[in-house]
Amino acid sequence: MMTERNESEPKDRLLTPKQLAAFLQVSLRTIQSLTSTGVIPCVRIGRKLPRYRLDFVVDALENLRRGANDVV
Numbered sequence: 001m002m003t004e005r006n007e008s009e010p011k012d013r014l015l016t017p018k019q020l021a022a023f024l025q026v027s028l029r030t031i032q033s034l035t036s037t038g039v040i041p042c043v044r045i046g047r048k049l050p051r052y053r054l055d056f057v058v059d060a061l062e063n064l065r066r067g068a069n070d071v072v
Contacts, residue, residue: 012055013054014043014053015052016051017032017035020052021052024061035050039050039061040060040061041053041056041060050058
């Protein structure tokens with residue numbers, strides 16, 4: 001699920017849900033679900049437009065993965 005970060009991209013670049021889904025190789029519905037449950041953080045532009053900082057999302061998913069490994 002995780003891909004290496006491209007070091008030439010700015011880490012604070014904001015991605016659309018579609019861009020994030022493509023980067024993580026998951027469906028747009030998965031991104032929406034992870035956002036609505038608070039698993040991944042987003043910034044809302046206006047009332048409805050979510051945007052994602054890639055470094056924040058990667059950190060959140062890494063923390064989630066580490067937490068799942070600790071439960072075993």
